[in-house]
Amino acid sequence: xxxxxxxxxxxxxxxxxxxxxxxxxxxxxxxxxxxxxxxxxxxxxxxxxxxxxxxxxxxxxxxxxxxxxxxxxxxxxxxxxxxxxxxxxxxxxxxxxxxxxxxxxxxxxxxxxxxxxxxxxxxxxxxxxxxxxxxxxxxxxxxxxxxxxxxxxxxxxxxxxxxxxxxxxxxxx
Amino acid sequence: xxxxxxxxxxxxxxxxxxxxxxxxxxxxxxxxxxxxxxxxxxxxxxxxxxxxxxxxxxxxxxxxxxxxxxxxxxxxxxxxxxxxxxxxxxxxxxxxxxxxxxxxxxxxxxxxxxxxxxxxxxxxxxxxxxxxxxxxxxxxxxxxxxxxxxxxxxxxxxxxxxxxxxxxxxxxxxxxxxxxxxxxxxxxxxxxxxxxxxxxxxxxxxxxxxxxxxxxxxxxxxxxxxxxxxxxxxxxxxxxxxxxxxxxxxxxxxxxxxxxxxxxxxxxxxxxxxxxxxxxxxxxxxxxxxxxxxxxxxxxxxxxxxxxxxxxxxxxxxxxxxxxxxxxxxxxxxxxxxxxxxxxxxxxxxxxxxxxxxxxxxxxxxxxxxxxxxxxxxxxxxxxxxxxxxxxxxxxxxxxxxxxxxxxxxxxxxxxxxxxxxxxxxxxxxxxxxxxxxxxxxxxxxxxxxxxxxxxxxxxxxxxxxxxxxxxxxxxxxxxxxxxxxxxxxxxxxxxxxxxxxxxxxxxxxxxxxxxxxxxxxxxxxxxxxxxxxxxxxxxxxxxxxxxxxxxxxxxxxxxxxxxxxxxxxxxx
Numbered sequence: 001x002x003x004x005x006x007x008x009x010x011x012x013x014x015x016x017x018x019x020x021x022x023x024x025x026x027x028x029x030x031x032x033x034x035x036x037x038x039x040x041x042x043x044x045x046x047x048x049x050x051x052x053x054x055x056x057x058x059x060x061x062x063x064x065x066x067x068x069x070x071x072x073x074x075x076x077x078x079x080x081x082x083x084x085x086x087x088x089x090x091x092x093x094x095x096x097x098x099x100x101x102x103x104x105x106x107x108x109x110x111x112x113x114x115x116x117x118x119x120x121x122x123x124x125x126x127x128x129x130x131x132x133x134x135x136x137x138x139x140x141x142x143x144x145x146x147x148x149x150x151x152x153x154x155x156x157x158x159x160x161x162x163x164x165x166x167x168x169x170x171x172x173x
Numbered sequence: 174x175x176x177x178x179x180x181x182x183x184x185x186x187x188x189x190x191x192x193x194x195x196x197x198x199x200x201x202x203x204x205x206x207x208x209x210x211x212x213x214x215x216x217x218x219x220x221x222x223x224x225x226x227x228x229x230x231x232x233x234x235x236x237x238x239x240x241x242x243x244x245x246x247x248x249x250x251x252x253x254x255x256x257x258x259x260x261x262x263x264x265x266x267x268x269x270x271x272x273x274x275x276x277x278x279x280x281x282x283x284x285x286x287x288x289x290x291x292x293x294x295x296x297x298x299x300x301x302x303x304x305x306x307x308x309x310x311x312x313x314x315x316x317x318x319x320x321x322x323x324x325x326x327x328x329x330x331x332x333x334x335x336x337x338x339x340x341x342x343x344x345x346x347x348x349x350x351x352x353x354x355x356x357x358x359x360x361x362x363x364x365x366x367x368x369x370x371x372x373x374x375x376x377x378x379x380x381x382x383x384x385x386x387x388x389x390x391x392x393x394x395x396x397x398x399x400x401x402x403x404x405x406x407x408x409x410x411x412x413x414x415x416x417x418x419x420x421x422x423x424x425x426x427x428x429x430x431x432x433x434x435x436x437x438x439x440x441x442x443x444x445x446x447x448x449x450x451x452x453x454x455x456x457x458x459x460x461x462x463x464x465x466x467x468x469x470x471x472x473x474x475x476x477x478x479x480x481x482x483x484x485x486x487x488x489x490x491x492x493x494x495x496x497x498x499x500x501x502x503x504x505x506x507x508x509x510x511x512x513x514x515x516x517x518x519x520x521x522x523x524x525x526x527x528x529x530x531x532x533x534x535x536x537x538x539x540x541x542x543x544x545x546x547x548x549x550x551x552x553x554x555x556x557x558x559x560x561x562x563x564x565x566x567x568x569x570x571x572x573x574x575x576x577x578x579x580x581x582x583x584x585x586x587x588x589x590x591x592x593x594x595x596x597x598x599x600x601x602x603x604x605x606x607x608x609x610x611x612x613x614x615x616x617x618x619x620x621x622x623x624x625x626x627x628x629x630x631x632x633x634x635x636x637x638x639x640x641x642x643x644x645x646x647x648x649x650x651x652x653x654x655x656x657x658x659x660x661x662x663x664x665x666x667x668x669x670x671x672x673x674x675x676x677x678x679x680x681x682x683x684x685x686x687x688x689x690x691x692x693x694x695x696x697x698x699x700x701x702x703x704x705x706x707x708x709x710x711x712x713x714x715x716x717x718x719x720x721x722x723x724x725x726x727x728x729x730x731x732x733x734x735x736x737x738x739x740x741x742x743x744x745x746x
Contacts, residue, residue, distance in 0.1 A: 042435045051654045054661065055726065067529040068724070070522075071542060072567045073428040075436040077518070078525055103662060129664040133732045142729040172732075 029053035029099060035087030038080050043069070052092055053099050056124035058151030059089040094123040094151040104128040113158075113165030120152040120162070134172040137163070174346050178307030178338040179204025181346070185311035187215050189318050189349040191242050193601060195230040197223055199246030201335035202272035218601065218631065222623040223252035225594045229627065230267055231260045232591075232598025235415070235582050236557065238390070240266035240321045241598065247271040247332075248285040250293060257328055259584040259591055261297040263384060263415050264466060266326035268317050269294075273303075273332045291332055299327035305334045307342035319353045324388065324483070325466035357389075360463065360482035360490055368444065368461055368478070369494035372402055373507065375442035379455050381430060382408035383448020384585070385465040387416035391485030392575065395446060398488045399425050401495055401504060403511030404444070405437060409574065410560070413450040415585040420576025424516035428570060430454050436518045447484040452476060463487045530571055538722040539695045544640070545571035547698040552609065554578055557599050559610040561592025563647040564721075565640045580606075590620025597624065597633045607636075607709065614641040614671055615648075617678060625685035625716075634709040636702070637682075637716040642723040643672030650725035661726065670733045682716040689716035 027049040030036055043052065057065065063085045070076050076084065103126020108114050121130050124147075135143070140163050148154050154162060174184055182205055186194070195218045198206060209217055220226035223245040230241030245253045253269060260267045273279065279286050294301055300320040304310045313331065321329045372378055386395050395418060399406050404425065409417040411429040419426055427436055430450050434440055443458035445451040449469040452462050461478040464470040470479050480487065495504065530542035545568035552558070558574065560566070560583045574581040582599060584591050596610025612620070617639045627633070649669035653661040660667055682689035688708055692701045698719070705715035722728070 041433075045432045045435065048655065050657060054657045055654075064533075067533070068567070070526055070529050071570060073431070073570050075428065075431065075434065075518075075522070076525070077436075077521060080435070081525070100657075100662075125664075126662060129662060132663040133665055133730075134735075135730070135732055139729065139731045146729050 031091050033087055033091055035083035036091075038083045039087050042074060042076055042080055042084060045074075050099075052088055056092055056094050056096060056098070056151070057089065058093055059085055061150035062088040062092075064149075094153075098125070102126070106131045109169050111165045111168065113161045116154060116158050116162050117165065120154050120158075121147065123153075124151065130166070131170060134170055135166070136172045137167045139172075140166045140170075175341065175343045176307075177204045177208065177341055178304075178310045178333070179206075180208035181307055181311050181342065181344050182314055182333070182338070183208040183212065183215065184346045185314045186242060186318075187212075188346045189315065189353070190239065191215060191318075192239075193218050193230075193233060194242050194244060195220060195226045195233070195598070196244040197221065197226050197246060197249065198244075199248070199272055201274065202244055202246075202270075202333065202338060204338040205244065205272075218597075219627065220594065220623065221626045222621065223249035224256045224590055224620065225623045225627060227253045227256040227260065227267070227269065228591045228594035228620075228624075229598040229601075231256065231265055231584075232559065232582070232595030233602045234260075234265045234267055234598070235263075235595070235602075236599040237602035238388070239602075240268055240318055240326075242268050242270070244270045244272075247273050247290065250290070254293065254297065255588060256591055256594075257294075257297050259586050259588050260328045261299075262586045263584065264325040264327050264388065266321040267328040268314075268321050268331060269298075269328055270331040270333055272335050272338060275334055275336050276305075291330075294330045297328065298330040301330040301332070303332040303334065304337050306337050307340045308344050310337060311344045311346055315347060315352045318349075322353060323356060325385070325468070326388070357483045357486055358465075358481065360480050360487045362490075364478070364480050365487070365490045365494045366498070368463075368480075369491055369498055371442050371459070371461065372404070372444060372491075373495060373499050373504075377437060377440050378402070378404055378442040378444065378511075379434060379437060379440040379458065380404040380406045381443065381445045381448055381451030381454050382406060382419045383414055383446070383451050384416045384418070385447030386418035386484045386488075387447075389447070389465065389483050389485040391447075391483075391488055392418050394485050394488035394492065395419060396423070396576070398492050398495075399423075400512075401492055401508060403508035403515070405511070405515040407431070407434070407454060408448055408451055409569070410581055410583040410585075411450070411566075412587055413585050414448060415583045417574040417581040418447070420573070420578060421570075422573045422576065422578060424519050425512065427515065427519060428522075432456065436522070437515075446488060449473070526570055535695060537693055537695065538642070538720050539693070539698070540722050540724075541565060541567045541640075542571060543695045544568060544698065544719060544721065547695070547702070548572060548609075551699055551702045552579060553607050556580075556607040556609060557582060557603060559583070559592055559596040559599055559608060561587075561589065561595070561610070561612045561616045562640065563587070563613055563615065563645075564642060564724075565611060565613055566647075589616040592616055593620065593624035593637055594627070596635050596637065597627055597631070600633050600635050607706070609636045609638060611638045611640065613646075614639060614643060614676075614678065615645045617641075618671060618676065622681050622685060625682050625687050628714040629686040632712055633714050634712050635714055636705040636709060637687075637714065639678050639716065639718045640721050641678060641718055642721045643670065643675065644723050644728075645669040645671065646723050646725065646728065649727055653726045664727065664730065664732075665734075666727055666730050666732060667734055670731060672731060673733060678718040679716065682718075687714050687716050689718065691718045691720065693720050
């Protein structure tokens, strides 16, 4: 039934139950740190803290996310924006531990890019996310470009190597 | 007047000022269409699926303020109901009628009958009734139109007995003025004075606004109230709200409704006018809610003071009360100080939105913020902007609606498949206004191509824009961002990718005789809008399929669960 409905992202929690205002004590997933109060005041108007805690991105990625929210009406001042991006990219940047149980172990095939995949993709999410689906070369290229923007430490040549490796081992027919 | 039930029905609709019947026919309601053969003051507008019929009537009602009238086949009722949810939740006046066999025949259980069919509509009808005889049909029709349009309005349902439509009878036809007196409830004077005092003395007030203002045509009065007191205002079309009753360009306008107000800090006095959703804003403040609809006042959130009244009259009375309670100089001082405070934020926020949007406004696929800039720049200010969008809602804070700017008409519950049909209904109601109807690929596919048939048949000169990101994109973002779960952790989009098959939407429109083109390059948007406008001026509809970026978490993925029915076969048949 839900597919009948579209909805405005910014107010989904409010519209769904009217209990959207999360207080600091309700946000155990948000560690202490500079900017936390602004995240609680601004972001948890609409989001539960799990929405941030389950994602890993660098400052570029979080700035992009916060920009998207500003474009749909989040009440953010320029100073808030810097504080929020700073907090999120520190608390939930690449290399910080994800909440919840560990991901399924994956034995990556040998290849030139195996070490690159381990050193980049695995910093932010489980390898089951890499190996879980067969994808087209175009899709792998698009995904790796995005991941680099979000913080995967891969230069242009390394990105090509990773795309070739993923296409070789996890290509859609 | 003497005539068949069908003829009496049509004459009563005419006497009530009904100009259009939106319909999809069935055999049993033929006497209605027989009676239409020689009519020139009332017209039939056909939709080839019941949801289209209701959405056209709904759009017409929102833009005209008059009840929409829709007739559908009873067996197609579930299709109609999908769109009727929009009508019911937004309190839009609409009469939905269906022909049905006589009770005795129904009891035998025909091929298209099932017991309890009438009860399907009960939860989403303001009133439902069944007509049995031709003689009684005009009277019940009058009641239905009266109940639909008496505020708070809403859809009413009529089950028309087919023998009653066929038989001849004599009945009185009554002009609308004699049975449907408009009701405008003036608020209690003491309540208004109390609210006026609170607003004058407030340290950090907030005004939230909603659709009941639009329905009451009270935009001017609410604006006068806000400007008189320098009240910060929140409330535009979001999920649950379908219109933008306050000019978004105003320095007092903070944006859409949110659960709290980081830009203002803790609000002390919160006046909500005409919005059920607005009552859920600004927690911790003293909440005064002026509403047209008693059923939803205080339904989700307790209110400190509730007032049932026409929002237009209430705002007008508040303006007078405020003026009587404070000197002109005092009011100016209060308004100037508050306006300065909020304008400082809104100006910076507007600049920040613009700067952020500019950073990501080039490249292909087209980004929504670039499209927003192009639309804002191109569309005439008197355009009616009909929106059935999800991801595309991101464009709205970069555009201007309300006041002297574009009129916004959406659908509060956001049930998909509404926008193109509603756009046709809006154009019928306001033929001299430019109309653009925007839908996502999700809504286009969900609603099906049937609205294109009506656009083409009736030469409806509107621009349809389909924002195609080949996904239920915002749905995936919500699922992954709010729910997390295996789809996020494994990177597997089990539900939302629509790009396989990659439907050529422009070609689909062309198949229905609607001129159309696909737009991929941001530099070509303006020229494409120009071609659409030219076609509209010349009296033809035009569809633009704009391929937009599929953004957000998992947006790069094209993966979907691989499953082939052909592969199930053990022999090639």
